Amino acid sequence: MNAAQINAFYAEAFPGASAHVEHADGKTARLRLPFNPNSTRPGDTVSGPTMMALADSAMYALTLSAIGLQPMAVTTNLTMNFLRMPGRADLIAEARMLKLGRALAVGDVLIRADGAESPCAHAVVTYSIPPKKGG
Amino acid sequence: MNAAQINAFYAEAFPGASAHVEHADGKTARLRLPFNPNSTRPGDTVSGPTMMALADSAMYALTLSAIGLQPMAVTTNLTMNFLRMPGRADLIAEARMLKLGRALAVGDVLIRADGAESPCAHAVVTYSIPPKKGG
Amino acid sequence: MNAAQINAFYAEAFPGASAHVEHADGKTARLRLPFNPNSTRPGDTVSGPTMMALADSAMYALTLSAIGLQPMAVTTNLTMNFLRMPGRADLIAEARMLKLGRALAVGDVLIRADGAESPCAHAVVTYSIPPKKGG
Amino acid sequence: MNAAQINAFYAEAFPGASAHVEHADGKTARLRLPFNPNSTRPGDTVSGPTMMALADSAMYALTLSAIGLQPMAVTTNLTMNFLRMPGRADLIAEARMLKLGRALAVGDVLIRADGAESPCAHAVVTYSIPPKKGG
Numbered sequence: 001m002n003a004a005q006i007n008a009f010y011a012e013a014f015p016g017a018s019a020h021v022e023h024a025d026g027k028t029a030r031l032r033l034p035f036n037p038n039s040t041r042p043g044d045t046v047s048g049p050t051m052m053a054l055a056d057s058a059m060y061a062l063t064l065s066a067i068g069l070q071p072m073a074v075t076t077n078l079t080m081n082f083l084r085m086p087g088r089a090d091l092i093a094e095a096r097m098l099k100l101g102r103a104l105a106v107g108d109v110l111i112r113a114d115g116a117e118s119p120c121a122h123a124v125v126t127y128s129i130p131p132k133k134g135g
Numbered sequence: 136m137n138a139a140q141i142n143a144f145y146a147e148a149f150p151g152a153s154a155h156v157e158h159a160d161g162k163t164a165r166l167r168l169p170f171n172p173n174s175t176r177p178g179d180t181v182s183g184p185t186m187m188a189l190a191d192s193a194m195y196a197l198t199l200s201a202i203g204l205q206p207m208a209v210t211t212n213l214t215m216n217f218l219r220m221p222g223r224a225d226l227i228a229e230a231r232m233l234k235l236g237r238a239l240a241v242g243d244v245l246i247r248a249d250g251a252e253s254p255c256a257h258a259v260v261t262y263s264i265p266p267k268k269g270g
Numbered sequence: 271m272n273a274a275q276i277n278a279f280y281a282e283a284f285p286g287a288s289a290h291v292e293h294a295d296g297k298t299a300r301l302r303l304p305f306n307p308n309s310t311r312p313g314d315t316v317s318g319p320t321m322m323a324l325a326d327s328a329m330y331a332l333t334l335s336a337i338g339l340q341p342m343a344v345t346t347n348l349t350m351n352f353l354r355m356p357g358r359a360d361l362i363a364e365a366r367m368l369k370l371g372r373a374l375a376v377g378d379v380l381i382r383a384d385g386a387e388s389p390c391a392h393a394v395v396t397y398s399i400p401p402k403k404g405g
Numbered sequence: 406m407n408a409a410q411i412n413a414f415y416a417e418a419f420p421g422a423s424a425h426v427e428h429a430d431g432k433t434a435r436l437r438l439p440f441n442p443n444s445t446r447p448g449d450t451v452s453g454p455t456m457m458a459l460a461d462s463a464m465y466a467l468t469l470s471a472i473g474l475q476p477m478a479v480t481t482n483l484t485m486n487f488l489r490m491p492g493r494a495d496l497i498a499e500a501r502m503l504k505l506g507r508a509l510a511v512g513d514v515l516i517r518a519d520g521a522e523s524p525c526a527h528a529v530v531t532y533s534i535p536p537k538k539g540g
Contacts, residue, residue, distance in 0.1 A: 074178075214484060259349060
């Protein structure tokens with residue numbers, strides 16, 4: 001799947017989601033999450049759960065771009081390190097595939113405030129790929 | 136802070152949040168997240184980001200119950216393992232403090248569908264505690 | 271496999287290992303690592319890698335006690351939080367199974383200095399279970 | 406500290422260690438672990454704990470290259486994903502600093518078998534930096 005196909009799938013499967021897939025090629029993916037004042041926490045900065053959802057969504061997009069539409073691919077592990085507060089900004093997530101196996105896809109995701117050099121969060125995410133039917 | 140005080144703080148600081156603190160005593164905390172059909176994913180089950188937000192919220196409540204109101208306590212690390220799909224159910228999160236230091240609080244959280252014995256997710260969460268002013 | 275069988279397998283497969291399986295029943299496992307002055311770090315305390323190896327060994331023992339002898343079960347993810355320095359002491363590791371699936375086993379491990387109440391480390395460990403041949 | 410100084414410190418503080426710091430500049434570090442037949446596991450491949458110790462050592466070297474000799478800098482969190490078996494090979498660890506704060510240093514580490522393109526393991530490691538005395 002390419003970025004446009006993944007965005008179309010996200011719009012249908014996750015009506016509330018607002019992250020936009022800008023690029024996805026099976027090896028890397030790039031998503032943008034527009035700033036939303038409803039997704040802040042004390043300190044006037046994008047909340048942690050918002051960034052975790054973005055990291056998960058970025059690795060899902062990367063996995064779908066590698067294996068095709070498999071809605072039942074599910075996250076099995078997500079490790080998030082919060083590094084700096086992003087403030088009130090669009091967030092850019094860049095995912096990189098570390099391993100694409102038959103059963104598991106593992107990648108990491110760097111999240112930056114748009115225009116910033118230093119990352120505000122880093123995630124490692126594992127997706128479980130459902131076995132093919134028929135075979 | 137006790138459960139009622141934390142619920143009052145959550146209602147003000149996170150207007151969209153719907154998890155309810157049922158118990159918090161500095162060593163353990165228990166939260167309930169009512170089922171919300173807007174928080175599902177393909178497979179008709181509560182979404183992963185919803186469970187991550189609940190785990191984070193449970194460790195935040197546990198930390199506040201131990202150290203008092205410190206809105207700027209922030210998550211530094213969250214590791215989530217997804218174990219089973221919870222389906223369409225209220226979720227119960229039980230947090231346990233593993234270490235309460237001066238700078239860091241570390242705990243783990245088990246999430247179960249209400250009434251289920253087996254957990255659907257497990258998280259380990261670290262909060263950074265801001266240094267006291269004045270001293 | 272029971273504790274004695276796992277200890278016999280460990281002695282053959284890992285000649286340098288010194289952790290002793292005291293109990294393993296498929297749901298929990300308990301291992302003891304005798305204090306070894308060659309496994310310390312600055313601060314005169316058991317080193318971090320020694321505790322990581324113990325956590326991994328505890329989850330391996332728990333997994334083997336659940337599924338039988340599968341030498342090619344391998345760790346896919348290990349998340350370790352170091353909580354307190356154990357000092358110069360035997361370490362006790364207690365592992366608990368969180369999920370035993372067909373392809374993955376997930377558990378957590380608490381490590382304490384022998385006789386201490388508070389844990390010095392906590393781990394979450396995932397093992398990949400090789401598919402059965404033949405079928 | 407530069408690579409030579411860190412190697413000298415490692416030789417004194419960790420007599421059994423055999424990883425060699427090839428480069429360390431506060432932003433990245435590169436270590437080599439020569440293959441040792443005593444560090445294998447079933448499958449005739451370098452063991453998981455050996456790779457965890459290498460990842461920890463790489464982030465320690467990177468941290469010391471950034472902040473100077475602080476023997477009491479300690480690991481607080483290490484998350485390891487095992488991706489492929491490295492076989493019987495020297496291992497190369499490349500660490501990258503994600504955040505260097507006053508209290509915490511966070512980085513990630515890619516481990517490859519020497520000459521291989523694909524990584525065999527990925528780690529995210531947090532070190533706690535002790536507060537300066539006197540000030």
